[in-house]
Amino acid sequence: MALAFNPLHVTPEGGRRGQLQLPHQTVETPVFMPVGTAGTVKAVPQDTLEALGAQIILGNTYHLYLRPGHEPIQRMGGLHRFISWPRAMLTDSGGFQVFSLSELRKVTDEGVRFRSHLDGSSHFFTPEHSMDVQIALGADIAMAFDECTEYPADRPRAEESLRLTMAWARRSLTHFRANQDRVPWASDFPGSSQSLFGIVQGGMYRDLRRESAERLLEMDFDGYAIGGLSVGEPRDLTLEMIAEVLPLLPRDKPRYVMGVGYPDEIEQYARMGVDMMDCVLPTRAARHGLLFTSEGRITIKNRQFAEDQNPPDPNCDCLVCRRYSRAYLRHLMQAGEALSGTLNSIHNLAFYLGIMRRVRQSLEPACAPAQV
Ligand SMILES: [Zn+2]
Structure with a gap:
């Protein structure tokens, strides 16, 4: 079994007080997830994160793949054991960093070729490779490989980006389902497995967002994220996209808005029915x-x-x-x-x-x- 999500109480405004059962932690939702880019929430030790009540933290696939590498982490028992974090973890797909940090990237239907921002070495990421890396890292939740549509993007560009993201979502899911039993902690948690979330894209076009959500629902992911937000658009547009997508998502699966936001934003989105959010803002600003x-x-x-x-x-x-x-x-x-x-x-x-x-x-x- 992958995750189980129980919405314990839903308000008339759509806000959900829930519980997300993951192999390493039962997460009380809505939840804010501190970002642990390279296996560390920058400057904050793991025991302090526990004392603060952090239930789930993020790891960045792009950074961990480049350094120290997913294979050594897998040989050492996975990311939880390597960084000594007993609670839940989520890894992103690497896509966002490939597009924002790496140099000389070239996107084809097959995947993305890019140069490391560390040493200029050449790498090729495909949806299948992102799944292999994330299974080796072994977070409780992995994310489908997607292209984060930039802002602003005109309609043809947003449509083309969405086409690519939907094809990659299908390939991510197929490869993940065939290989998810290879997660490093499989024998520690018999009967439970890693989960995979699909990512709704579509730029700032409401109908493309709807189309994206509907197509992902047909594929049947373990949870659904809304990506491509907080990329420079005005805040009322962020809100409009979230409001458009949330009612389409199933009641019994967790909903994650990626990369937001300011304190008042995370409160507002949680009251609308978003269960999970992450942002580098609190630690970067600090x-x-x-x-x-x-x-x-x-x-x-x-x-x-x-x-x-x-x-x-x-x-x-x-x-x-x-x-x-x-x-x-x-x-x-x-x-x-x-x-x-x-x-x-x-x-x-x-x-x-x-x-x-x-x-x-x-x-x-x-x-x-x-x-x-
Ligand atoms: Zn304080």
Whole structure:
């Protein structure tokens, strides 16, 4: 069996409080997934992620394939064991990074040839190869190989991109189903297996989004993602695409919007019925000294914080806000200390995970009056 998804309660607005049962973790949804690009959520140790309540983290197939390589990771028992992460994981297909990071890429129907951004070496990724790499890494959830349509894209370009993504989705699924029993932890979890999600594309065209969703549903994936969003489009367009696709997706499968967003966005989408989201924003912003707080964003290196002995966020009880002051975080940043990125990242992740915890509580049915 792959995953099981139970929507425990659905609000009139479509928000879902659910449970996603994966081999390594039962994930309470809606959930925010910190991004662990190269086998690490940058600057934050795994035991701290556990203490923060992270239930599932991402790994990036492109980075792990190039370094240290999926084959050594497979020989060492898979990504969970290699990085010592006992809870759930999801890997992306590598497509997004191939298109955004690599050099000299050439796309054909067969796949993508590209040069590594690390050493210029030449590689060829196909849907089948992406599945082999993701099965070797062994995350609980793998993603179909897709082309993330850029923004803006005119209609012929979006149609052509969608044609390619749908053909690659079919090939991904066929190859995955034939090989998914080779996942490194198969013998540790008898009866359970890795899952594969399809990715809805279609640019910013509502009818192409619908067509994409309908065709993926016919293929019958374990869950469905909406990709190609937060790529530079205005936010009302992001919202429009999500609103178009969500009602088409099956009730008993998880729904994942990839690569979003700001704190208010993840709350808004969760209330609309999105179960899973990921974004590099909390950790990337943290390394640049941008903190998300209950009172808005603050730039910690600003001079105004030089002697500010208040916690970064007075309404946050994370392990950073309980112990350290704004003045100290500013000093660490000014001095270029490594601890700066760590503490800033821990607070921002706590803030994101806290939003989702509160959204989950608010999506639960109100308690029935006590019987007298
Ligand atoms: Zn905090």
